[in-house]
Structures are given as C-alpha cells and as structure tokens.
Amino acid sequence: MNTSTTPATLLPGGDWALGARTVSRFGYGAMQLAGPGVMGPPADRAGALAVLREAVDLGITHIDTSDAYGPHYTNQLIHEALHPYPESLVIATKVGAERDAQGGWPTAREPSALRRQVHDNLRTLGVERLDLVNLRMGDAASPRSGSLAEPVQTLLELQQEGLIRDLGLSNVTDGQVAEAQGIARIVCVQNMYNVAHRHDDALISRLAGEQIAYVPFFPLGGFTPLQSETLSRVAAGAGASPLSVALAWLLQRSPNILLIPGTSSQAHLLDNIAGAAVVLSGQDIADLDGFGR
Numbered sequence: 001m002n003t004s005t006t007p008a009t010l011l012p013g014g015d016w017a018l019g020a021r022t023v024s025r026f027g028y029g030a031m032q033l034a035g036p037g038v039m040g041p042p043a044d045r046a047g048a049l050a051v052l053r054e055a056v057d058l059g060i061t062h063i064d065t066s067d068a069y070g071p072h073y074t075n076q077l078i079h080e081a082l083h084p085y086p087e088s089l090v091i092a093t094k095v096g097a098e099r100d101a102q103g104g105w106p107t108a109r110e111p112s113a114l115r116r117q118v119h120d121n122l123r124t125l126g127v128e129r130l131d132l133v134n135l136r137m138g139d140a141a142s143p144r145s146g147s148l149a150e151p152v153q154t155l156l157e158l159q160q161e162g163l164i165r166d167l168g169l170s171n172v173t174d175g176q177v178a179e180a181q182g183i184a185r186i187v188c189v190q191n192m193y194n195v196a197h198r199h200d201d202a203l204i205s206r207l208a209g210e211q212i213a214y215v216p217f218f219p220l221g222g223f224t225p226l227q228s229e230t231l232s233r234v235a236a237g238a239g240a241s242p243l244s245v246a247l248a249w250l251l252q253r254s255p256n257i258l259l260i261p262g263t264s265s266q267a268h269l270l271d272n273i274a275g276a277a278v279v280l281s282g283q284d285i286a287d288l289d290g291f292g293r
Contacts, residue, residue: 010059011024011025011026011058011059011060011273012025012026012248012251012273012276012277013025013026013251013259013276015061016213016255016256016258017211017213018062018090018092018132018166018187018188018213018258019132019165019166019187019188020165020166021090021131021166022061023061023062023090023258024059024060024061024062025251025255025257025258025259026060026251026259026273026276027060027061027062027063027064027215027258027259027260028052028055028060028062028063028064028260028261028262028269029063029064029065029217029260029261029262030052030063030064030065030069030074030077030078030262031064031065031066031069031074031262032262032263032264033048033051033052033069033073033074033077033262033264034069034070034073034074035070035073037103038068038069038070038103039070039071039099039103040070040073041070041073042073042077042264044264045077047264047265047266048077048081048264049077049080049081050266051263051264051265051266051269052077052078052081052082053081053082054266054269055269056082056086056089058269058270058273061086061088061089061090062089062090062092062258062260063078063089063090063091063092064092064093064094064190064215064260065078065091065092065093065094065125066093066094066095066121067093067117067120067121067124067125068094068097068098068099068105068117070099071098071099072120072124075093075121075124075125076124078091078125079124079125079126083125083126085127090131090132091125091127091130091131091132092131092132092133092134092168092188092215093121093125093130093132093133093134094133094134094135094136094170094190095108095114095117095118095121095133095134095135095136095155096108096109096114096117096135096136096137096151096170097136098113098117105139105140107139109135109137109148109150109151111150111151111154114135114151114154114155114158115154115158118130118133118155118158118163118164119163121133122163128162128163129162129163129164129165130163130164130165131165131166132164132165132166132167132168132187132188133155133158133164133166133167133168134167134168134169134170134188134190135148135151135152135155135167135168135169135170135180136170136171137151137169137170137171137172137176138171138172139171142171142192143171143172143173143176143191145173145175145176146176147176147179148169148172148176148179148180149179149183152167152179152180152183152184153183153184155167155184156183156184159184166185166187166188167180167184167185167186167187168186168187168188168189168190168213168215169186169188169189169190170189170190170191171190171191171192172189172191174200174202174203177189177203177207186212187212187213188212188213188214188215188258189203189207189212189213189214189215190214190215190216190217191203191214191215191216191217192216192217192218193214193216193217193218193250194216194218194219194220194221194222194246194250195231195246195249195250195288195289195291196222196223196224196227196291197218197222200214204253204254204256204257205254207256208254208255208256211256212256213256213257213258214254214256214257214258215257215258215259215260216250216257216259217260219243219246219247219250219259219261220242220243220246226291227291228242230287230288230290230291231245231246231288233287234280234284234287234288237284238278238280238281238284240275240278241275243272243275244271244274244275244276244278245275245278245280245284245288247259247261247272247275247276247278248275248276248277248278248279248280249280249285249288250276251276252280252285259276261276
C-alpha cells in the first residue's frame with residue numbers, strides 16, 4: 001500500500017481535532033463495504049480493498065467502522081487493505097449493538113457485552129489500542145432517553161486499561177451527552193443530522209465551542225417532496241447533485257462537523273469529495289435553512 005497521503009487541507013473542509021489527533025473533516029464510512037444489509041462479505045472484495053487504499057492515498061485520515069458490520073468483515077477488510085496503519089490515520093469504531101441471524105441490530109450495552117465488542121474490534125483491526133470508540137445508544141430508529149452511566153463507565157475502565165484512546169457517543173440526546181461528559185472526556189458525537197433534520201443545531205454549536213467533533217450520519221434522507229424540490233433547485237443552480245449540496249452544506253454548517261460518506265466504489269468516492277467541495281452562495285444557504293428549521 002502507498003502510505004503517503006495528501007494533506008487534509010487539500011480535501012474539502014480542511015481538518016479538525018478529533019480528541020488528541022487532527023483528522024480530515026472529509027472522512028470515510030466503511031459500512032457499505034459489507035454485503036447486502038451490512039451482512040456477509042462484499043460481492044467485490046478487490047474493489048472494497050481498493051476503495052480503502054484510495055481513501056487513504058487521497059489524504060483521508062478518519063475512517064468510521066464497527067465490528068458489527070458484516071459482522072467482522074468490514075474490520076477485516078480495513079486490516080487487510082491498510083495495516084500497518086499510517087500514523088496519521090484515525091479509525092473510529094462503534095459498540096453497543098450486535099447482529100442477529102436475521103440481520104437485526106439488538107442492543108448490547110451490558111459491561112460484559114461491551115468488553116467483548118472492544119476485544120473483537122481490537123482483534124479484527126489488528127491493534128493493541130483502539131483510536132476511538134463510540135458508544136451507540138438508542139435503537140435503529142432514533143435516540144431513546146435513559147441513563148448511559150453504566151456503559152460509559154465500562155468504556156472509561158477499558159480506556160484506563162489502555163485499550164481505548166478516546167471515547168465518543170452515537171445516537172444520543174443532548175441530556176445523555178451532558179451525562180456522559182460528567183463521567184468521561186467525550187471527543188465526538190455521531191447522530192443523524194442533515195439539512196432537513198436540524199434537531200441538533202444547538203448541540204452542534206455547543207460542541208463546537210468545546211472543540212468537540214460532531215459526525216452526522218444519513219446526510220440525505222427523510223425529505224418531504226417540497227424540501228426535495230428546493231434541494232434539487234439549489235443543486236441545479238450550483239451545477240451539482242442534491243447529494244453534493246447536502247454534503248457541502250454540512251461542511252459549511254459548522255467547522256466541527258466531520259463527514260463520513262460511505263461507498264464501495266472508487267469513482268463514487270471521488271464524486272463525493274468533489275461534491276463536498278461545492279461552494280454554496282449565501283442565498284443557497286438561506287434557501288436550504290428555510291426548510292430545515
């Protein structure tokens with residue numbers, strides 16, 4: 001593998017601190033590398049390995065994964081494609097849910113389950129310490145209220161044992177973020193957020209002031225027909241696709257937003273990078289903000 005990388009500043013958005021590390025704000029989500037339904041091996045193993053290597057060669061220094069993807073297959077691909085990992089690369093993984101035989105995502109946040117998942121990630125990624133572990137709360141639909149003290153405490157203990165460098169949260173409410181921050185240092189929050197679903201606006205602003213990263217997933221989805229029409233109109237005026245505008249808007253929304261669009265195609269990866277680099281006008285942003293609030 002060619003481990004030389006393009007400076008993150010040449011990727012759209014520049015870079016941001018993710019814990020003690022600095023990463024490209026344009027990252028890569030590895031979920032789509034697994035088979036259909038995020039189960040089983042990829043149909044094109046060689047292509048999956050190639051897109052991972054291309055991402056790093058392009059200067060991407062933030063890859064998002066989970067040993068639940070596949071399960072195991074996505075982490076195994078990352079290890080095969082990129083190990084030994086470049087010093088600049090931060091691999092974020094996720095615990096708190098496992099997979100069942102039907103492809104479901106049952107929660108698994110008991111201390112023993114979290115310890116098992118952390119050790120599974122260590123094994124499949126081939127590392128002695130995980131760069132970043134996000135605790136997934138809620139369910140497949142949305143965050144759910146409730147205390148996360150016990151699972152955060154468990155991950156803090158694993159961090160103190162030297163198995164995790166940094167801790168983050170996923171699929172959480174504002175109150176859960178605050179509760180977790182009272183227990184451990186949290187370096188990122190990963191929630192569903194896009195131009196039409198702006199429930200985390202206040203949280204993003206608070207986190208930015210605290211130099212904490214916010215990683216949105218589902219950047220394009222859940223739009224009403226009228227919202228989709230507005231997005232398409234803005235995209236046409238910018239000479240870009242709706243997905244490009246959605247990604248570009250996120251990068252321009254706040255400096256602490258890190259993107260992790262996923263793909264199993266090298267060509268699509270390049271398209272995503274080019275799309276995120278689209279510069280939106282003040283009027284474009286005003287039009288989009290008009291239906292997101």
